Amino acid sequence: MNKISNQVFADFLTNKPLYYKIKAVENLKEFDNTAFVDAFGFKDKSFKFFCPEEHEVQTFKTDLVESAHPRLSQIITSNSDELPYSFDAKTRKLDIKVHVLGVCQSCKAKIDFLLRSTSDKEWEKRKEGMTITIQKIGQFPSYEIGLNPTLKKYLNNEDQSNYKKALICLSISYGIGAYAYLRRVIENEIKRIIQDIAELDFDGAEFVRRAYENFKMDFQMSKLIDVINQHLPVSLKELGDNPIRLLYEQLSGGIHEFTDEQCIDKAENIDILLNYVIRKINEEKYQLNDVKKAMQGLRQTK
Ligand SMILES: [Zn+2]
Structure with missing residues (x-):
């Protein structure tokens, strides 16, 4: 059995x-x-x-x-x-x-x-x-699809709604729909994710900051991704592959070439990766704030 x-x-x-x-x-x-x-x-x-x-x-x-x-x-x-x-x-x-x-x-x-x-x-x-x-x-009480607290806090209203629709599609195995909604989320959020990474404190952060400033003028995302490809915080580097580039690559190419089943796999993988990246950025951001506060506290009580 x-x-x-x-x-x-x-x-x-x-x-x-x-x-x-x-x-x-x-x-x-x-x-x-x-x-x-x-x-x-x-x-x-x-x-x-x-x-x-x-x-x-x-x-x-x-x-x-x-x-x-x-x-x-x-x-x-x-x-x-x-x-x-x-x-x-x-x-x-x-x-x-x-x-x-x-x-x-x-x-x-x-x-x-x-x-x-x-x-x-x-x-x-x-x-x-x-x-x-x-x-x-x-x-x-009835079943309601919702976002976890990390996503709810990070995403703007439009992307919360897109993300929720993706999860609804996934729950009834509508893979193409789920994939399309998650691509929209990546498209909207990737700039902010990189902007947040640029504000973190890590080896090479100044390169990302400079690249982001340039991006604000020339809007060339692929150039920005090239820089991100070489400079990432340790927590996002541990994966062996660059998660930001991988997310960005999901935006190229059409949806029409994939079957519903392939789209389900892709959507589920994007869901996992996006959650991971956002969680890591949040952790670093708030840890950094906590440490800064602690240092300030020590200095004031000296
Ligand atoms: Zn209870």
Whole structure:
């Protein structure tokens, strides 16, 4: 039996929109309670979620609303000829809806999920190995795609909106849309990212500053990228490749040459890289401010 990890299940609860499906178990032959074939498979799982009461991300744990249904494994050992309650009498396939509660481990606030679990094979064919698919069919409070605090703080309103649209496209596998929106974000933000880098304190910063001043007059982005290519803060250099140039290169060429699937990959990679770059710049910026403040403080109390 191949089962999804707790990590994947957590991501499913936290980040996936309504009607999203995942193959939770493959090649299931022996029924056990962890295999999403009865309500107990959904119990006691941890996930991170935005707490509606505390307005911050907390650890949640799943619990069941009612546990009136017996465990499937117990029924099967007592009478294996009879169709279990979680299988549909007509299709003879697994089809249960489970009301799962997500409970905030900090304040006990609750999120309701309605999850559906189905099998590809009939009960009689279970020995051939079943695939179990789980799907989100209800969530309250409703699912809302949002940006993480780092992006929210850094991006202007227009790009927050572009970014959100990209994530919505990604959530329903509209790769071309997601890629196009993220390219727009890069196009709008790359100047500001470089401007922020120029203001950091690192070996070669003066070259970036000068190049940025020149750019403000000649608007030649490729020249600016050439300079950035040679001079970067250590935290952005560690990657082995230049992340700023890589982001910039996403803007050349058309979208038409890529399939939807290729665009999904590209969009997911841009999402990761943009988050990384913005986080690093923020860290350096604020660390620098903190150190400057600390130095000032020491000087004043001398
Ligand atoms: Zn809470």
